[in-house]
Amino acid sequence: MPTAYPKEFRDDVLRVVAAREPGVTIKMIAKDFGIHVGTLDKWLREERVESGEKPGATKAEVAELRELRKRNRLLEQENEVLRRAATYLSQANLPKRLYPLVRELAVDGISISVSLRVLKLSRAPYYRWLKQPVSDTEWREAYWANALYDAHKDDSQFGYRLLADEAEDAGQDMCDRTAWKICSENQWWSTFGKKKGRNGKKPGPPVHDDLCAYEDKHGVIRHQFTATGPNELWLTDISEHWTKEGKLYLCAIKDAFSNRVVGYSIESRMTASLAVNALENAVRMRGNVAGCKVHSDRGSQFRSRKFLRALARHGLVGSMGRVGAAGNNAAMESFFALLQKNVLNQQVWDSHEQLRIAIVWWIERTYHRRRRQARLGKLTPIDFETIMNQQATKAA
Numbered sequence: 001m002p003t004a005y006p007k008e009f010r011d012d013v014l015r016v017v018a019a020r021e022p023g024v025t026i027k028m029i030a031k032d033f034g035i036h037v038g039t040l041d042k043w044l045r046e047e048r049v050e051s052g053e054k055p056g057a058t059k060a061e062v063a064e065l066r067e068l069r070k071r072n073r074l075l076e077q078e079n080e081v082l083r084r085a086a087t088y089l090s091q092a093n094l095p096k097r098l099y100p101l102v103r104e105l106a107v108d109g110i111s112i113s114v115s116l117r118v119l120k121l122s123r124a125p126y127y128r129w130l131k132q133p134v135s136d137t138e139w140r141e142a143y144w145a146n147a148l149y150d151a152h153k154d155d156s157q158f159g160y161r162l163l164a165d166e167a168e169d170a171g172q173d174m175c176d177r178t179a180w181k182i183c184s185e186n187q188w189w190s191t192f193g194k195k196k197g198r199n200g201k202k203p204g205p206p207v208h209d210d211l212c213a214y215e216d217k218h219g220v221i222r223h224q225f226t227a228t229g230p231n232e233l234w235l236t237d238i239s240e241h242w243t244k245e246g247k248l249y250l251c252a253i254k255d256a257f258s259n260r261v262v263g264y265s266i267e268s269r270m271t272a273s274l275a276v277n278a279l280e281n282a283v284r285m286r287g288n289v290a291g292c293k294v295h296s297d298r299g300s301q302f303r304s305r306k307f308l309r310a311l312a313r314h315g316l317v318g319s320m321g322r323v324g325a326a327g328n329n330a331a332m333e334s335f336f337a338l339l340q341k342n343v344l345n346q347q348v349w350d351s352h353e354q355l356r357i358a359i360v361w362w363i364e365r366t367y368h369r370r371r372r373q374a375r376l377g378k379l380t381p382i383d384f385e386t387i388m389n390q391q392a393t394k395a396a
Helices: 007-018 026-033 037-051 061-088 099-107 112-118 123-130 136-156 158-168 177-187 272-286 305-315 328-340 352-367 381-394
Strands: 213-214 221-223 233-243 246-255 261-267 295-296 317-320
Touching: 007 026, 007 037, 007 272, 026 317, 037 246, 061 099, 061 112, 099 112, 099 123, 112 123, 112 261, 123 381, 136 177, 158 177, 233 272, 233 328, 233 352, 246 272, 246 328, 246 352, 261 272, 261 352, 272 305, 305 317, 328 352
Parallel strands: 233 295, 295 317
Antiparallel strands: 213 221, 233 246, 246 261
């Protein structure tokens, strides 16, 4: 199947085509970006349709038609829910409870959310009715939490160990570690036992273990960013760059096997969506990446729920560096150092668009296809992956 290129990558290629210098052909640009010239021609035709230069249905018109069809299907489902509800409630021998009807409609292909909205039912109570009762473990933890809360309310100066002793006297026996976990999750701290950092701030808690760290024979924590094949270990980080229009942020993801930047996203705001878009672009470019480790620092973007859900959706394994560990993400920092030296420090950038084109051009044309690396046997990342893939195909 042809490669499904990310939209951000496609837009960047079109920007480069629009800003190309005289003498630079479309075929040359397609070769530099590693895409077929026919694909680039198709993108240009679609862009002309969007701009009104050629006749045809624009994406907005296609999206509008798709939305109208979706609304039509939704109206049909709502009418079916009302019809079935009227029939169901008219039967005198059945209890007047609508949850069984919602389940029957779901079996027939009508969305649960549509049924609940039309019947004016709450979502959470329905799912509580649908699922099994609360487990014994959750009940037990609730009793423990109640006992700890009562002890904390009686004397807020007690730490978690003393709270555990008080709970044991109340008939709720638990180990100190369990008491600490419950107190920590609910922020039940002793009024004078909780210390603050020097500046009142501390790094965010890690949401993953550090899968790239190991302890040497001297007890020093070190990191190893190597892989024996593609899509085994990805490294990611975010850098910021100044322009006259303000900051521009780049989130890049690099494959530790070939040092190729497999995905990136460039935006004017450093939000969780920046990291998620870079990850989604990388997955689109690489295909099946289930089981690949993604190593990052403790930035809030990589600890966000959106990023964690994206990792889980694609079967990726998160890895997060420790605070104060030397070389926490040195392999990724080296890439940003090259970018800083070869692109960002070359001039003062007037606009976001100008800097964006320069970054994309350097990554796709220079770093991937022209910059040879000693660790890769003096090959470029693209050449290294090509040779290794050929060898793997022959071995298979």
